[in-house]
Structure formats: structure tokens, C-alpha cells
Amino acid sequence: MDTAERHERAADRGGARSAAVRRAPDHDIPAARGGRGPAPGREQPAAAGESAGQAGRPSCRPLWVEEPARRRRLPDPVREAAVRAVLIIAVTLIQAVVAFLCTMAGSWLAFPMVLSSVASTVVATWAALDVWVTRQVWSQRNGVVSAPNSTARSLRRERRRARREARVVERTQERIRRRGGAGRLSHP
Known part of the structure; x- marks a missing residue:
């Protein structure tokens, strides 16, 4: 209360x-x-x-109380990779259960299901690693990792340098236009 x-x-x-x-x-x-x-x-x-x-008044109470999130939301590429990995792992587990049940029942479908389960296990492992790699790449590119050799730092430096050069070129062109040179670098 x-x-x-x-x-x-x-x-x-x-x-x-x-x-x-x-x-x-x-x-x-x-x-x-x-x-x-x-x-x-x-x-x-x-x-x-x-x-x-x-x-005689009916009493009501709110259905839920909103609380602030405990952790920040995952970046979009990482979340997409995680959803993809969860779906692939779920399908792999279903295939493994079906393969086990077919084996226990002595069905002809047991051998193909075992083969597909092995292949799905390889794909599921790749999907789980993909989440980790995507997270690492996103962190490095977006400046979360604070290390001297961080890619994000050099990318920001390059962007600042490009903006600075663009401003210098723009100022030069503006100066030429104000002088009435009509785009010429020297006057007659």
C-alpha cells in the first residue's frame, strides 16, 4: 500500500x-x-x-500495474537472431521427440527422423552461436564496448572527419558565391 x-x-x-x-x-x-x-x-x-x-457502488481495481523494465530491450538485430534461434531449437526438440517415439514404435519413419534431427542439431547450434556473434558485432559497432581498438570509436572518428571536411567545402563554396565569382576560383 x-x-x-x-x-x-x-x-x-x-x-x-x-x-x-x-x-x-x-x-x-x-x-x-x-x-x-x-x-x-x-x-x-x-x-x-x-x-x-x-x-451500492461496485468496486473496481486495475487489471495490472505497469512497472519499469528491469533490463533494456535487446537491439533489433540481436532480438531477431534470438527469436530465430528459439524457433529453430524448438523445431529441433520436436524432431528429436518424434524420432525417439518412432524408434520406440518401430516405425519406418524413425531413420529419416533421426537423420533430420542430427541435421537440425547442427543448425540449432549455428543459430545459438549466431545470437552471440550478432550481439558482439552490434556492441562493437555501436560503441558499447569501451576498448582502445573498438571499431565504433574509429567509425565515429571517420564520421566526424567527413562532416568537418564537408563543412570546410561548404564554407569555401559560400565564400566564392559571396564574392561574386560565380564558381570561379580566380577573378580576371
């Missing part, structure tokens, strides 16, 4: 707030007493000393 709810409960006990509808702090959803109450749409019996206006 947070501080605002404590103050509201104290005010309700003292009779300061009679039939006013309390609202959840960040939504326009009526809040239940103490954060708990019957399911939405059910009537709550009147407690001793409560006004008749509050007795």
Missing part, C-alpha cells in the same frame, strides 16, 4: 470524504478499498457507518 492510499483510508475513516469516487493514481479506473475487492460488477456490502451512496 503506498502513501496516497494510506491518506485516503485515514480520510475515509475520519469521514472527510463521503461519497467521492477514488481514482487509481495513473488511470481513470475507480480503485477498490485497500487495493482489494470483489470482482468488477459485484456489489460490496455496506460496512457499519458507511453512507448509503457508497454501499
